[in-house]
Amino acid sequence: MKMKLPITRNLTLFILISISFFLAGCLSIKPSGVKSGKNLFETFYVGDDGIQYFIKPLLFENIQNKEEIHVDFTFRYKDKVKDSVIVNLSFQSYNILRIIDSLFISNANQRISSKNNKLLFNEKRKGLIISRFTTKFSLTEFSGMFDNNDWKIIVYKNKTYDTFFSKSKTKKAIKKLQEMVFILLL
Secondary structure (H helix, E strand, O other): OOOOOOOOHHHHHHHHHHHHHHHHHHHOOOOOHHHHOHHHEEEEEOHHHOEEEEEEEEEEEEOOOOEEEEEEEEEEEOOOOOOEEEEEEEEEEOOOOOOOOEEEEEOOOOEEEEOOOEEEEEEEEOOEEEEEEEEEEEHHHHHHHHHOOOOEEEEEEOOEEEEEEEOHHHHHHHHHHHHHOHHHHO
C-alpha cells in the first residue's frame, strides 16, 4: 500500500521557485566596475548635508622603491561646495613612516599641497608596514584635480622625497570619477 505524503501542490511549487532563485543568485556574474564606475565609490544620504561620497582607494606606485600608496577620500555635497575633502593615504612599504613633512598632489593642470598630515596608525601586514595618514584639502581645489587623470604624488619626509605615479587602472578610475561624481560639483 502506497502512502501519500502531505505535501500540497502549492508547497511543491514554492520550494521549486525558491531553489531556482537561490541557484540564479549563485550563478550571477557581476560586471566589471571600471566600466560602470559604481565600484569606485559609495554614497550615503546625510539629511540636510546632502550626500556623503566615499571614493574607494586609488593605487599609486613608486617603481624605484617598490612602494605603493592607496588613496581614498570622503566629502559631502548637496547643491554647492561648502566643505573640505578628507584624504587618507595608506603607504605600503618595507620601512615604517611616522612623519610626512609635506605632500603634493599634481597633474598637468593643477598642484595642491598639505603640510598638515596626521599619522593615524602603523601596522605590519604580510611582511609590509602599512602607514596610514590623513589630511584635508579644499573640495574646490581637489575636484579640479579630476580635470586630468595623470596624477603624481610627491611625499617629503626626513629631507628626502618619494614620487608616486598613477597606474593605468587608476587613470581610468579618475576619468570615470570625473564623469560620474565630480562633474556634479560645478
